[in-house]
Amino acid sequence: MRLTTMIAVMLAGPAAGYEPLVEKQEFTLENFTTRGGEVIPEMRLGYETYGKLNEAGDNAILIPHYFSGNSHAAGKYSEDDAAPGYWDSIIGSGRPIDTDRYFVVSVDTPVNLGAHDPNVITTGPATINPETGKPWGMDFPILTIGDFVDTQLGLMEQLGIEKWHAVMGASMGGLQSYEWAARYPDRLERVIPVISSGWADADLIAWLDVWGSPIRLDPNWNGGDYYDGEAPEAGLAQALKIVTLHANSAEWTNGAFGRDWAEEGADPGEDWANDYKVVDVLNGAGAARASVSDANHFLYLVRANQQFVAGHPEGSLYQGLLDIDVPVMLIHTDEDLVFPGNAVRETGAIIKSDGTPVEFVELEGTRGHLDGVLGIAQAGERIRAFLEAE
Amino acid sequence: MRLTTMIAVMLAGPAAGYEPLVEKQEFTLENFTTRGGEVIPEMRLGYETYGKLNEAGDNAILIPHYFSGNSHAAGKYSEDDAAPGYWDSIIGSGRPIDTDRYFVVSVDTPVNLGAHDPNVITTGPATINPETGKPWGMDFPILTIGDFVDTQLGLMEQLGIEKWHAVMGASMGGLQSYEWAARYPDRLERVIPVISSGWADADLIAWLDVWGSPIRLDPNWNGGDYYDGEAPEAGLAQALKIVTLHANSAEWTNGAFGRDWAEEGADPGEDWANDYKVVDVLNGAGAARASVSDANHFLYLVRANQQFVAGHPEGSLYQGLLDIDVPVMLIHTDEDLVFPGNAVRETGAIIKSDGTPVEFVELEGTRGHLDGVLGIAQAGERIRAFLEAE
Numbered sequence: 001m002r003l004t005t006m007i008a009v010m011l012a013g014p015a016a017g018y019e020p021l022v023e024k025q026e027f028t029l030e031n032f033t034t035r036g037g038e039v040i041p042e043m044r045l046g047y048e049t050y051g052k053l054n055e056a057g058d059n060a061i062l063i064p065h066y067f068s069g070n071s072h073a074a075g076k077y078s079e080d081d082a083a084p085g086y087w088d089s090i091i092g093s094g095r096p097i098d099t100d101r102y103f104v105v106s107v108d109t110p111v112n113l114g115a116h117d118p119n120v121i122t123t124g125p126a127t128i129n130p131e132t133g134k135p136w137g138m139d140f141p142i143l144t145i146g147d148f149v150d151t152q153l154g155l156m157e158q159l160g161i162e163k164w165h166a167v168m169g170a171s172m173g174g175l176q177s178y179e180w181a182a183r184y185p186d187r188l189e190r191v192i193p194v195i196s197s198g199w200a201d202a203d204l205i206a207w208l209d210v211w212g213s214p215i216r217l218d219p220n221w222n223g224g225d226y227y228d229g230e231a232p233e234a235g236l237a238q239a240l241k242i243v244t245l246h247a248n249s250a251e252w253t254n255g256a257f258g259r260d261w262a263e264e265g266a267d268p269g270e271d272w273a274n275d276y277k278v279v280d281v282l283n284g285a286g287a288a289r290a291s292v293s294d295a296n297h298f299l300y301l302v303r304a305n306q307q308f309v310a311g312h313p314e315g316s317l318y319q320g321l322l323d324i325d326v327p328v329m330l331i332h333t334d335e336d337l338v339f340p341g342n343a344v345r346e347t348g349a350i351i352k353s354d355g356t357p358v359e360f361v362e363l364e365g366t367r368g369h370l371d372g373v374l375g376i377a378q379a380g381e382r383i384r385a386f387l388e389a390e
Numbered sequence: 391m392r393l394t395t396m397i398a399v400m401l402a403g404p405a406a407g408y409e410p411l412v413e414k415q416e417f418t419l420e421n422f423t424t425r426g427g428e429v430i431p432e433m434r435l436g437y438e439t440y441g442k443l444n445e446a447g448d449n450a451i452l453i454p455h456y457f458s459g460n461s462h463a464a465g466k467y468s469e470d471d472a473a474p475g476y477w478d479s480i481i482g483s484g485r486p487i488d489t490d491r492y493f494v495v496s497v498d499t500p501v502n503l504g505a506h507d508p509n510v511i512t513t514g515p516a517t518i519n520p521e522t523g524k525p526w527g528m529d530f531p532i533l534t535i536g537d538f539v540d541t542q543l544g545l546m547e548q549l550g551i552e553k554w555h556a557v558m559g560a561s562m563g564g565l566q567s568y569e570w571a572a573r574y575p576d577r578l579e580r581v582i583p584v585i586s587s588g589w590a591d592a593d594l595i596a597w598l599d600v601w602g603s604p605i606r607l608d609p610n611w612n613g614g615d616y617y618d619g620e621a622p623e624a625g626l627a628q629a630l631k632i633v634t635l636h637a638n639s640a641e642w643t644n645g646a647f648g649r650d651w652a653e654e655g656a657d658p659g660e661d662w663a664n665d666y667k668v669v670d671v672l673n674g675a676g677a678a679r680a681s682v683s684d685a686n687h688f689l690y691l692v693r694a695n696q697q698f699v700a701g702h703p704e705g706s707l708y709q710g711l712l713d714i715d716v717p718v719m720l721i722h723t724d725e726d727l728v729f730p731g732n733a734v735r736e737t738g739a740i741i742k743s744d745g746t747p748v749e750f751v752e753l754e755g756t757r758g759h760l761d762g763v764l765g766i767a768q769a770g771e772r773i774r775a776f777l778e779a780e
Binding site: 032036135138142144148174181199200202203205207209210213214217218219222234235241242245249254256258259267270271272275276277278279282303306307311319337343372376 | 426451473528532534589590591592595596597599600603604607608609624625628631635639640643644646647648649657658660664665666667668669672692694695699706730733739741
């Protein structure tokens with residue numbers, strides 16, 4: 001299967017879904033102040049909406065995105081698009097997140113990976129710093145997941161929404177969901193963190209560092225100062241390869257590729273130029289993705305995720321989780337290498353310990369962490385009921 | 391805990407063990423022919439022995455080593471050594487691999503990682519090619535696990551051993567153990583592959599590629615041609631960091647480091663120069679190891695492991711395993727990210743399917759793959775009984 005086909009199949013939901021064509025919109029926050037106290041003169045970000053905000057303004061659902069994702073959660077930009085947004089299987093008319101009923105808002109984060117993707121609008125190290133007229137590079141403030149949430153708070157105010165009916169996101173989108181519930185418990189009714197846990201533990205911190213490692217070794221990275229020359233695309237491609245592998249499962253790699261060679265007759269035991277198919281496909285996926293992504297943005301995302309503790313409490317991993325008092329649905333899978341099932345269960349146990357209602361939904365599948373994106377439809381009716389509950 | 395202390399603690403067995411001081415010995419195979427038909431004029435390798443070969447020559451046990459290991463399996467070179475060989479807890483007078491009874495032979499592989507470690511003797515890309523007077527570099531033949539075994543067959547003949555009483559090794563040493571049993575069933579009595587399975591599946595192939603990825607990105611690597619200049623030590627250090635993390639477990643990283651910062655008061659959220667302790671320790675371990683290792687040797691080890699199918703049968707993953715007809719003891723752990731428990735159980739089921747006796751021993755512990763090295767003593771009495779069985 002060709003890579004583009006494979007990616008299309010990976011992302012494809014059922015044919016129907018959110019029917020109207022989707023348009024990327026944008027919003028700007030002037031003098032956005034980070035939680036660390038730094039000021040970003042202009043924070044410009046993209047977002048998409050599906051459905052309509054009702055008059056009471058109480059039917060809005062926020063969908064923050066995962067590490068390598070963006071605000072394209074549902075629908076298509078044009079009839080010809082190979083695939084709709086990543087959670088199209090649960091968002092649309094009649095679907096669990098029913099756009100006849102809810103107004104769905106999906107937002108690009110700052111330092112979004114796809115800085116050079118025409119369908120992403122973000123602000124980060126690749127953006128021109130209005131004060132210098134040059135890209136920020138590594139002088140861009142180090143952000144946190146809390147800062148991402150604060151940009152969404154800004155959008156919320158611009159849209160005139162007082163309270164989200166729900167916040168739901170996968171992986172890094174799940175971290176943003178926890179953060180909303182821990183930090184702004186009055187601004188949402190319920191929360192659905194998917195394939196994510198309440199803080200970045202040492203294991204995740206270390207693996208995130210491994211993800212970013214190839215970028216720092218690419219001589220083109222040059223300490224993050226590369227916007228005048230060649231981008232560190234080779235390092236970024238390898239970084240994205242690691243993410244893809246880590247977010248998948250042995251069941252997938254073994255089932256899809258086995259010990260096949262990249263080219264028939266080209267034995268990897270005979271020549272260094274030959275390789276295995278699984279490596280070749282992962283390299284191809286990484287390279288394709290690298291061409292629209294930014295290496296510094298990748299490193300900023302790594303650091304944002306490493307810093308994550310829900311609610312960012314000083315001195316306690318648990319306080320932010322205990323501050324959550326809206327109903328919680330945790331969707332996870334035990335085959336997840338990035339956010340293992342036991343970390344999610346521990347998170348849920350802490351939230352529940354002071355009486356907050358927590359429901360668990362365990363996904364089945366063969367794709368590991370990615371099942372939270374590819375396999376989300378199996379939780380559809382549970383999500384629908386959770387959203388509809390009084 | 392300081393890194394050196396940590397490594398000492400990681401590797402330390404009980405104080406007593408193999409009592410005599412150990413000396414590295416060496417052997418040479420002239421015109422060693424690889425299974426791929428390439429000739430290496432001089433294959434010079436190190437080995438260690440513990441105990442004495444008996445007159446019948448039937449008490450010898452071979453211990454091939456793991457990816458980042460070498461032939462120092464037991465004992466100390468000098469009284470002052472911080473730690474003995476890696477399996478000292480099970481090798482020695484009165485221990486499960488009882489050196490009063492058995493003659494234990496542990497061999498450095500070709501393309502051993504520690505090419506610049508004074509306690510390793512190996513032949514590989516860092517070695518001078520006698521025909522050119524320069525290091526082989528990437529012109530060194532691509533080797534297989536089968537080639538490693540064939541060097542051990544050469545040593546066996548030089549030592550006058552007809553048949554191993556047993557072959558036992560961990561991880562890549564386990565692959566060599568399978569290979570012995572599949573390829574040379576008449577040359578051993580029994581086999582104990584530890585934390586390893588019967589072939590490299592797509593998942594392992596891909597992860598091995600990830601391990602090597604930082605080396606290829608280091609500009610000093612220069613396509614493998616660096617022996618006249620700076621070695622790609624930064625890339626190699628990152629490669630070794632990934633191996634360390636992958637061979638460990640979340641239980642270890644989380645328990646040992648939590649979310650601690652590398653330096654008190656140096657918040658990773660404030661400055662790119664700051665980092666988390668887990669990352670800092672892994673970087674330190676990688677760098678320390680890189681200084682005595684060789685980057686090309688690392689890549690040759692990756693490719694040897696990727697190619698592995700027990701017995702190297704054409705067209706079948708299983709035939710080599712079915713060819714095994716000596717008793718097998720498989721020691722594994724379910725917390726292993728490198729060779730998952732289900733792959734080991736599948737391997738055992740195939741071997742067993744034609745009546746070959748297979749025993750499983752499951753290790754407990756908190757160190758993942760590494761428990762096959764650090765926690766091997768818990769299998770001690772099972773190993774002793776297996777070695778003593780008629």
